[in-house]
Every structure is written in C-alpha cells, then in structure tokens.
Amino acid sequence: MTSVTAQRSSQIHEELERLTQENDALRRQLRHAQSLATVGTVTGMIVHEFNNILTPIINYAHLAASGDAEMVKKAITRAAEGGQRAVDICKALLGLLHEDAAEPLTLPLAELVQQSLLATGRNLAKDGITLTVDVAADLTVRARPSELKQVLVNLLLNARAAVRTKGMGGSVMITGSRQAGGVRISIEDSGIGIAPELLELIWEPLFTTKTGQDGQERGSGLGLPLCREIVGAMDGKITVESVQGQGATFHVWLPE
Ligand SMILES: Nc1ncnc2c1ncn2[C@@H]1O[C@H](COP(=O)(O)OP(=O)(O)OP(=O)(O)O)[C@@H](O)[C@H]1O
Numbered sequence: 001m002t003s004v005t006a007q008r009s010s011q012i013h014e015e016l017e018r019l020t021q022e023n024d025a026l027r028r029q030l031r032h033a034q035s036l037a038t039v040g041t042v043t044g045m046i047v048h049e050f051n052n053i054l055t056p057i058i059n060y061a062h063l064a065a066s067g068d069a070e071m072v073k074k075a076i077t078r079a080a081e082g083g084q085r086a087v088d089i090c091k092a093l094l095g096l097l098h099e100d101a102a103e104p105l106t107l108p109l110a111e112l113v114q115q116s117l118l119a120t121g122r123n124l125a126k127d128g129i130t131l132t133v134d135v136a137a138d139l140t141v142r143a144r145p146s147e148l149k150q151v152l153v154n155l156l157l158n159a160r161a162a163v164r165t166k167g168m169g170g171s172v173m174i175t176g177s178r179q180a181g182g183v184r185i186s187i188e189d190s191g192i193g194i195a196p197e198l199l200e201l202i203w204e205p206l207f208t209t210k211t212g213q214d215g216q217e218r219g220s221g222l223g224l225p226l227c228r229e230i231v232g233a234m235d236g237k238i239t240v241e242s243v244q245g246q247g248a249t250f251h252v253w254l255p256e
C-alpha cells in the first residue's frame with residue numbers, strides 16, 4: 001500500500017514538473033508574441049519620424065542640385081545625420097523583436113535606456129516634453145534585453161501620453177539607482193497622474209482609460225500587465241506611486 005502511494009506521489013510530482021515546464025514555455029511564447037504588439041503601437045510614430053527625417057534630406061538634395069557648393073555640403077551633412085538616426089531607430093526596433101535567451105544577461109542600463117528611447121520612434125522634445133536621463137555609465141542590470149526594452153518602451157509611451165493629455169509641456173525623468181540587492185529604474189512623469197482607486201486596477205489586463213476620444217490615442221490595456229509579467233519572470237517587481245493631477249512614477253526593480 002505504501003509503495004503504491006509512493007509511486008502515485010512520484011507520478012503526480014512528474015506530472016507537476018511537466019506542467020510547470022509547459023507553463024513556463026507558454027509564458028515565454030506569450031511575452032515574445034507581445035513584442036509584436038509593442039512594435040505595432042510604435043509603428044505609427046516611427047513612420048511619422050521617418051517622414052520628418054526624409055523630408056529635409058530631399059529638400060536639401062533639391063537645393064544642392066543647383067550646384068551651390070555650400071548647399072552640397074549642407075545636403076550631405078544632413079543626409080548623413082538623418083540617415084544615421086533612421087538606422088539607429090531601425091536597429092532599436094529590431095532589437096525589440098529579437099528573441100531573448102532563457103537566461104538573463106548582465107547589461108549596461110544606460111544603453112538599454114537609450115535604445116528604448118529610440119524604439120519609441122519620437123523625441124519627447126518634439127512634444128515639448130523635457131527629458132532627463134540620470135543613469136550612471138557603469139550601472140548594470142540582470143535582464144533579458146528585448147523584454148526589458150519592451151517594458152521601458154511601454155512605460156515611456158504611457159508617460160508621454162499622460163504628459164500630453166495634461167498639456168502644457170511637462171517632463172519625463174528616467175533614473176537608475178543601486179538599491180540593496182539590485183537596481184531600481186524609475187520613470188517619473190509630470191502628467192495627469194492616477195486616481196487612488198485605480199492604482200490596483202491599472203495592472204488588470206484590458207483595463208484602460210484611453211478611450212480614443214478627444215484626439216487621444218486608444219489603449220488596449222495590455223501594456224502594464226505585460227510589464228508586470230516580464231519583470232516578474234526576471235525575478236524583479238514593478239511598482240507605482242502617483243499623486244492625481246501631478247504625475248506618476250513607475251519603479252522597475254531588478255537584480256544587479
Ligand atoms: N504614467 C501614467 N500616468 C497616468 N496614468 C497611467 C500611466 N501609466 C498608465 N496609466 C493608466 O493605466 C492604464 C493602463 O495602462 P496600460 O499601459 O496597461 O494600458 P494602455 O496604455 O491604456 O493601453 P496599451 O498600453 O495597451 O496601449 C492607462 O489606460 C492609464 O489610465
């Protein structure tokens with residue numbers, strides 16, 4: 001009887017192990033599939049930015065065609081600068097789609113932040129938003145790079161939307177700091193903030209206040225639940241603080 005119980009217990013254990021592995025694999029697939037949705041969200045802005053990059057290049061090229069030596073020099077400089085920015089944006093976007101290895105890597109945070117800013121496809125300054133980045137060059141995090149960039153892109157898009165909805169300029173600040181046992185990445189904005197009764201709800205899949213009215217972008221309510229899933233899978237956590245009407249700060253905590 002005892003051996004039958006032991007055998008049954010071992011079978012249950014094996015089955016549990018199998019289901020856990022299957023669950024982990026499915027969650028990994030889901031996180032990767034979500035990167036396509038993130039890229040879809042930023043595509044509109046990137047197309048807009050490419051238009052902004054290409055239009056002056058074409059205009060200068062036309063002026064240079066007149067043969068004016070000064071204009072030719074300007075046209076070439078402009079083409080080189082614009083072309084470089086376009087390449088950087090493309091690389092950052094492809095970096096979002098890259099499938100990460102299962103094991104997190106130790107990576108410089110400042111670089112991940114720069115690539116995430118590029119992948120949003122639009123300079124915050126173009127919307128009159130002041131961006132401050134305070135991340136030490138030697139600060140590293142343990143993370144899966146594409147997934148962490150997805151988190152940062154989602155938080156940056158939310159911050160940008162919150163500041164734009166409030167109107168009148170505003171600011172976004174990205175800070176990286178060493179904390180006991182890890183690193184904290186904070187994205188602070190001076191946007192509309194979050195009502196206290198919504199502070200738990202915002203993590204629910206499909207919860208959104210972005211209805212697409214008043215010229216506002218429509219939301220699908222998947223950004224923050226995805227961020228929580230990704231950060232949790234890297235042994236980190238994500239938290240929020242907000243004063244309604246004054247702004248919000250999202251903190252991502254990761255192992256160093
Ligand atoms: N920085 C922020 N400031 C104010 N409200 C925020 C901020 N970030 C998120 N929220 C609130 O949380 C809600 C859920 O955010 P989430 O990123 O999950 O979805 P979304 O931005 O509405 O849509 P999606 O990200 O799928 O396009 C938002 O609709 C908004 O009400």
Ligand SMILES: [Mg+2]
Nearest residue numbers: 154158223224
């Ligand atoms: Mg969002």
